[in-house]
Amino acid sequence: xxxxxxxxxxxxxxxxxxxxxxxxxxxxxxxxxxxxxxxxxxxxxxxxxxxxxxxxxxxxxxxxxxxxxxxxxxxxxxxxxxxxxxxxxxxxxxxxxxxxxxxxxxxxxxxxxxxxxxxxxxxxxxxxxxxxxxxxxxxxxxxxxxxxxxxxxxxxxxxxxxxxxxxxxxxxxxxxxxxxxxxxxxxxxxxxxxxxxxxxxxxxxxxxxxxxxxxxxxxxxxx
Amino acid sequence: xxxxxxxxxxxxxxxxxxxxxxxxxxxxxxxxxxxxxxxxxxxxxxxxxxxxxxxxxxxxxxxxxxxxxxxxxxxxxxxxxxxxxxxxxxxxxxxxxxxxxxxxxxxxxxxxxxxxxxxxxxxxxxxxxxxxxxxxxxxxxxxxxxxxxxxxxxxxxxxxxxxxxxxxxxxxxxxxxxxxxxxxxxxxxxxxxxxxxxxxxxxxxxxxxxxxxxxxxxxxxxxxxxxxxxxxxxxxx
Numbered sequence: 001x002x003x004x005x006x007x008x009x010x011x012x013x014x015x016x017x018x019x020x021x022x023x024x025x026x027x028x029x030x031x032x033x034x035x036x037x038x039x040x041x042x043x044x045x046x047x048x049x050x051x052x053x054x055x056x057x058x059x060x061x062x063x064x065x066x067x068x069x070x071x072x073x074x075x076x077x078x079x080x081x082x083x084x085x086x087x088x089x090x091x092x093x094x095x096x097x098x099x100x101x102x103x104x105x106x107x108x109x110x111x112x113x114x115x116x117x118x119x120x121x122x123x124x125x126x127x128x129x130x131x132x133x134x135x136x137x138x139x140x141x142x143x144x145x146x147x148x149x150x151x152x153x154x155x156x157x158x159x160x161x162x163x164x165x166x167x168x169x170x171x172x173x174x175x176x177x178x179x180x181x182x183x184x185x186x187x188x189x190x191x192x193x194x195x196x197x198x199x200x201x202x203x204x205x206x207x208x209x210x211x212x213x214x215x216x217x218x219x220x221x222x223x
Numbered sequence: 224x225x226x227x228x229x230x231x232x233x234x235x236x237x238x239x240x241x242x243x244x245x246x247x248x249x250x251x252x253x254x255x256x257x258x259x260x261x262x263x264x265x266x267x268x269x270x271x272x273x274x275x276x277x278x279x280x281x282x283x284x285x286x287x288x289x290x291x292x293x294x295x296x297x298x299x300x301x302x303x304x305x306x307x308x309x310x311x312x313x314x315x316x317x318x319x320x321x322x323x324x325x326x327x328x329x330x331x332x333x334x335x336x337x338x339x340x341x342x343x344x345x346x347x348x349x350x351x352x353x354x355x356x357x358x359x360x361x362x363x364x365x366x367x368x369x370x371x372x373x374x375x376x377x378x379x380x381x382x383x384x385x386x387x388x389x390x391x392x393x394x395x396x397x398x399x400x401x402x403x404x405x406x407x408x409x410x411x412x413x414x415x416x417x418x419x420x421x422x423x424x425x426x427x428x429x430x431x432x433x434x435x436x437x438x439x440x441x442x443x444x445x446x447x448x449x450x451x452x453x454x455x456x457x458x459x460x
Contacts, residue, residue, distance in 0.1 A: 028370070029370045029372065029373075030328065030340055030342030030343050030345075030346060030368070030369065030370045030373055031328060031329060031330070031339075031340050031342065031343045034340075035340055035341070069340075069341045069368065070298070070300060070341055071298070072298065072300075113242060121240075122263070123262060123263045123265075123266075123267055124267065124297050124298065124364065124367075125262030125263060125394070126262055126263045129262065147341070147367075147368060150364075150367040150368050150394075151262070151297065151364065151367055151394065152262055152394055153259070153260070153261050153262055153394045153428065154394070154396055154428065154430050154431055155261065155428065156261070156262050157396070177342075177366075177368065177369060177370055177371065177374070178396055178397070179371060179397070180396060180397060180431070180432070212371070212372075213371040213372050213374075213375050213398075213448075214370075214371050217397045217398075217432060217448060217451060217452070218432060218435075220452060220455075221452070221455035221456065
């Protein structure tokens with residue numbers, strides 16, 4: 001379990017929250033603290049007070065894969081190949097093993113044709129796909145995705161769902177503004193003004209949002 | 224008031240790089256156009272060529288009677304020129320309080336512009352863009368990072384613009400303005416799906432909700448949330 005206890009960080013205030021394994025989507029208005037929450041879960045930021053623990057350990061002591069909401073802020077290297085290899089190189093994986101893993105990951109995730117490209121020449125969606133590949137190449141225990149789907153077409157979004165399930169990550173925590181996507185998650189958190197107002201299954205959380213535009217459009221339709 | 228003869232003509236334009244190419248031929252008349260396409264299909268490159276910021280490898284982009292144009296990049300951070308929210312608004316000639324209110328965000332004018340969340344920055348940027356009138360308005364992924372109320376607000380603002388040619392390049396799945404004409408990039412070419420609602424049956428990679436409606440024979444008159452809901456609730460026969 002990911003447990004959050006008496007958390008205070010900037011605008012965020014969460015007294016107690018438990019996130020079970022599976023895919024957890026975080027939804028809410030712009031500026032509600034979703035990205036800040038994700039950074040705390042990823043260990044990129046540390047609480048001013050309180051705790052975030054992943055199976056009892058700090059996020060910084062846990063294998064984490066993270067994709068920033070600003071696609072360009074994920075980029076460390078100039079080429080796609082180096083970007084994808086970087087998580088393995090940072091942990092001193094042997095070169096041959098890294099090369100094999102990069103090619104296998106790129107082919108599996110459908111970005112093999114991008115390996116020879118410069119990062120700056122990629123489209124927004126391609127940058128996100130490479131960032132996603134770099135986030136999972138090290139097989140992290142926790143995968144944190146900040147609006148990974150905002151630059152992807154419908155087909156790629158469906159593909160991303162399958163890739164998430166196949167990633168091996170025990171916990172996937174992601175922000176999304178696509179409510180149809182959020183509806184397929186195992187858990188849902190609704191944030192507003194730095195507080196978790198609703199947590200539960202998609203059915204439970206969306207039932208509290210039925211008079212808002214967050215309610216999935218297809219759920220309003222007759223079967 | 225609409226300018227007579229306002230048109231953007233893509234006269235057999237083409238762009239290419241190793242293992243990728245895009246060809247486009249078509250006429251964009253006043254109204255709201257939607258361009259969809261797969262990741263990396265060339266939507267942003269097409270937007271740059273339409274804006275005159277990228278020269279096609281061949282062919283010509285002809286702007287008939289277009290005297291003002293704006294391209295809103297998909298990344299709002301690319302537009303930021305002011306250090307603070309107030310400076311950013313001022314760079315557009317806007318009073319910060321007015322722009323912040325129009326954006327519907329709760330931020331201080333003295334806050335660093337790049338400290339805003341991406342959704343807040345996108346809303347502020349679009350409020351600045353929408354403060355002016357253009358003969359040609361190109362919006363690259365205007366809905367990315369916006370929350371659902373934000374998408375609905377932006378859709379209403381786009382639908383409410385009465386002047387010029389508006390072209391939206393987007394991956395959005397469910398919340399759209401009142402689109403008049405649909406195009407899509409498929410197989411390296413820009414395909415003219417046509418005007419609404421006939422375009423929906425020719426829209427190969429339509430969002431799942433639209434595909435479901437079309438397959439069920441409930442073709443919506445419009446792909447606004449209201450239009451989709453009306454079609455979904457329509458009693459057949």
